[in-house]
Amino acid sequence: xxxxxxxxxxxxxxxxxxxxxxxxxxxxxxxxxxxxxxxxxxxxxxxxxxxxxxxxxxxxxxxxxxxxxxxxxxxxxxxxxxxxxxxxxxxxxxxxxxxxxxxxxxxxxxxxxxxxxxxxxxxxxxxxxxxxxxxxxxxxxxxxxxxxxxxxxxxxxxxxxxxxxxxxxxxxxxxxxxxxxxxxxxxxxxxxxxxxxxxxxxxxxxxxxxxxxxxxxxxxxxxxxxxxxxxxxxxxxxxxxxxxxxxxxxxxxxxxxxxxxxxxxxxxxxxxxxxxxxxxxxxxxxxxxxxxxxxxxxxxxxxxxxxxxxxxxxxxxxxxxxxxxxxxxxxxxxxxxxxxxxxxxxxxxxxxxxxxxxxxxxxxxxxxxxxxxxxxxxxxxxxxxxxxxxxxxxxxxxxxxxxxxxxxxxxxxxxxxxxxxxxxxxxxxxxxxxxxxxxxxxxxxxxxxxxxxxxxxxxxxxxxxxxxxxxxxxxxxxxxxxxxxxxxxxxxxxxxxxxxxx
Amino acid sequence: xxxxxxxxxxxxxxxxxxxxxxxxxxxxxxxxxxxxxxxxxxxxxxxxxxxxxxxxxxxxxxxxxxxxxxxxxxxxxxxxxxxxxxxxxxxxxxxxxxxxxxxxxxxxxxxxxxxxxxxxxxxxxxxxxxxxxxxxxxxxxxxxxxxxxxxxxxxxxxxxxxxxxxxxxxxxxxxxxxxxxxxxxxxxxxxxxxxxxxxxxxxxxxxxxxxxxxxxxxxxxxxxxxxxxx
Numbered sequence: 001x002x003x004x005x006x007x008x009x010x011x012x013x014x015x016x017x018x019x020x021x022x023x024x025x026x027x028x029x030x031x032x033x034x035x036x037x038x039x040x041x042x043x044x045x046x047x048x049x050x051x052x053x054x055x056x057x058x059x060x061x062x063x064x065x066x067x068x069x070x071x072x073x074x075x076x077x078x079x080x081x082x083x084x085x086x087x088x089x090x091x092x093x094x095x096x097x098x099x100x101x102x103x104x105x106x107x108x109x110x111x112x113x114x115x116x117x118x119x120x121x122x123x124x125x126x127x128x129x130x131x132x133x134x135x136x137x138x139x140x141x142x143x144x145x146x147x148x149x150x151x152x153x154x155x156x157x158x159x160x161x162x163x164x165x166x167x168x169x170x171x172x173x174x175x176x177x178x179x180x181x182x183x184x185x186x187x188x189x190x191x192x193x194x195x196x197x198x199x200x201x202x203x204x205x206x207x208x209x210x211x212x213x214x215x216x217x218x219x220x221x222x223x224x225x226x227x228x229x230x231x232x233x234x235x236x237x238x239x240x241x242x243x244x245x246x247x248x249x250x251x252x253x254x255x256x257x258x259x260x261x262x263x264x265x266x267x268x269x270x271x272x273x274x275x276x277x278x279x280x281x282x283x284x285x286x287x288x289x290x291x292x293x294x295x296x297x298x299x300x301x302x303x304x305x306x307x308x309x310x311x312x313x314x315x316x317x318x319x320x321x322x323x324x325x326x327x328x329x330x331x332x333x334x335x336x337x338x339x340x341x342x343x344x345x346x347x348x349x350x351x352x353x354x355x356x357x358x359x360x361x362x363x364x365x366x367x368x369x370x371x372x373x374x375x376x377x378x379x380x381x382x383x384x385x386x387x388x389x390x391x392x393x394x395x396x397x398x399x400x401x402x403x404x405x406x407x408x409x410x411x412x413x414x415x416x417x418x419x420x421x422x423x424x425x426x427x428x429x430x431x432x433x434x435x436x437x438x439x440x441x442x443x444x445x446x447x448x449x450x451x452x453x454x455x456x457x458x459x460x461x462x463x464x465x466x467x468x469x470x471x472x473x474x475x476x477x478x479x480x481x482x483x484x485x486x487x488x489x490x491x492x493x494x495x496x497x498x499x500x501x502x
Numbered sequence: 503x504x505x506x507x508x509x510x511x512x513x514x515x516x517x518x519x520x521x522x523x524x525x526x527x528x529x530x531x532x533x534x535x536x537x538x539x540x541x542x543x544x545x546x547x548x549x550x551x552x553x554x555x556x557x558x559x560x561x562x563x564x565x566x567x568x569x570x571x572x573x574x575x576x577x578x579x580x581x582x583x584x585x586x587x588x589x590x591x592x593x594x595x596x597x598x599x600x601x602x603x604x605x606x607x608x609x610x611x612x613x614x615x616x617x618x619x620x621x622x623x624x625x626x627x628x629x630x631x632x633x634x635x636x637x638x639x640x641x642x643x644x645x646x647x648x649x650x651x652x653x654x655x656x657x658x659x660x661x662x663x664x665x666x667x668x669x670x671x672x673x674x675x676x677x678x679x680x681x682x683x684x685x686x687x688x689x690x691x692x693x694x695x696x697x698x699x700x701x702x703x704x705x706x707x708x709x710x711x712x713x714x715x716x717x718x719x720x721x722x723x724x725x726x727x728x729x730x731x732x
Binding site: 006405407408410411412413414415416417418421422425426429430 | 554555556557577578579580581582583584585587589591592593594595596604605608609649652653656
């Protein structure tokens with residue numbers, strides 16, 4: 001293929017991949033900025049800053065940042081020693097990620113169930129504890145993967161040169177663990193600052209109200225206050241994007257040879273028990289779920305439509321997010337490695353630093369001529385959820401896709417295969433399983449997503465997470481737990497089923 | 503496709519690197535084994551990729567001809583050249599037999615006919631017993647033998663090899679060289695071998711092309727008389 005043709009195809013792919021990014025992320029973000037500057041019918045810069053530094057709004061910012069900082073700090077304080085302890089147990093490290101497969105809504109409902117037995121329910125402590133328990137295994141898995149990746153030879157070399165235990169930790173392990181810990185801290189901070197479901201269900205309303213909950217309150221409950229909603233969203237953008245940018249700029253993982261260090265001993269079973277202990281709180285469902293509810297026809301008739309809607313939504317979001325990621329991957333693959341490719345990669349990842357409600361509000365403001373959230377919009381739900389999950393899928397699949405064997409593709413083409421056929425014969429067998437797994441994971445995550453659903457749902461359009469949220473608020477715990485258990489089963493079947501290979 | 507005498511030619515080839523320009527005019531006749539031998543950075547692989555139709559940067563001019571047919575604008579899949587790289591490349595999702603038959607399969611040959619055509623080649627190279635196993639389980643030498651069979655069994659118009667044995671140990675290199683001579687004798691197409699090993703060049707080539715250094719300009723020209731291909 002000639003150079004100009006390659007360049008044309010590359011440009012076309014980049015444009016095609018950026019079109020949805022522009023429409024679903026950039027335009028909504030711009031709309032937020034514009035609406036946040038409005039005072040009456042005009043907008044001014046002074047009005048913009050006055051809106052942003054409103055004391056009530058700043059109190060929400062302070063609370064959100066404070067609880068996120070505290071959650072991240074405690075998660076790291078516990079996750080660091082746990083990760084170091086499990087560093088030579090790759091399977092246990094893998095199991096630490098299981099709690100992240102539990103939909104947030106299900107986890108939140110579990111905590112409601114547990115804490116309703118105590119006086120902690122509907123308090124700041126309840127939010128903090130659930131955030132911390134949810135995020136400790138994530139930090140621990142990052143630390144364990146980093147520390148476990150250090151080749152045994154490095155430690156032995158330092159020892160042979162006379163380094164004592166503390167010096168070896170400082171010079172061999174710490175430089176590898178520190179970026180992972182920094183990454184864990186930033187990620188937990190971002191997640192907790194964007195937390196909506198946990199805060200809504202466990203916080204009990206003001207004063208335990210984060211920016212996300214306040215955005216929702218300003219738009220969907222009480223009076224419709226778009227300017228405050230937009231200003232809250234701008235602060236939310238700042239809070240979540242700053243650590244994200246810091247992470248991108250300062251997190252430079254140390255290149256470690258692709259060899260697993262020999263642990264020298266079998267992985268103790270105790271390690272796996274320790275890793276699995278973090279899902280124990282969610283077992284509360286199976287205690288609280290009323291079997292009579294699950295077999296009652298009334299229950300099933302009430303959940304039938306939401307179940308069908310949730311499943312349809314989940315599959316659509318899963319497929320769209322993966323298709324979009326594939327387009328982005330194709331665009332990046334067609335580019336030369338270098339600064340331009342890196343910039344495009346960062347732009348694709350940018351939405352991961354933006355909360356669901358911020359995106360939802362921006363989307364509504366940008367397309368208010370066509371979308372009325374009070375009427376419900378399945379298209380808006382699909383697009384917003386696909387955008388939320390797109391960076392996750394992209395971040396997972398892009399490193400796999402870039403491991404392509406160019407030599408194998410060249411050989412296949414020299415043997416007579418067209419570029420598409422060469423890719424299908426050589427690359428697709430390697431990528432098929434991760435792609436299917438990505439669709440399943442996104443679909444599973446979508447079934448438990450509440451933030452966008454709360455924004456774009458209506459009385460005629462209710463999904464399972466919304467049903468759980470409503471029933472919890474109405475103290476219909478047995479029904480809420482029944483639906484949460486069904487959500488848990490759906491996400492379990494999707495994530496485990498996609499791992500099955502013939 | 504008619505290619506007259508089937509001679510592979512590289513004409514008026516000129517590629518510019520930041521501090522270096524490389525020029526070449528080469529011709530390889532049917533049954534001839536032309537060896538490009540020179541130090542690293544002398545443009546051997548660039549010429550190889552240009553001949554194969556693979557993307558190359560900095561090329562200012564050049565034509566690839568097979569007989570009288572100009573292939574310069576043809577994509578790799580239409581040139582009909584078998585190629586081998588330094589690293590043995592196998593398609594991990596395919597069995598040994600499927601790997602070897604890949605070139606036939608993409609030309610629409612049915613599975614049974616593929617098997618009939620490929621098995622004698624695999625037997626000749628000692629790979630028949632692995633035919634239905636995964637290609638990824640083969641050793642480095644076996645993978646390179648498989649690559650050689652795969653490049654030849656669909657009867658390409660030319661064979662291009664870019665340091666195909668340099669990753670192997672000396673004993674295996676000698677053995678692989680022998681395989682190459684045998685298989686090429688069975689299918690005597692123009693063969694271009696890139697290597698920096700002069701002993702290998704002497705042993706495997708019927709003609710060796712060395713690089714002439716003129717300051718910033720490196721020119722490739724034939725060195726020594728052509729040996730008999732037999």
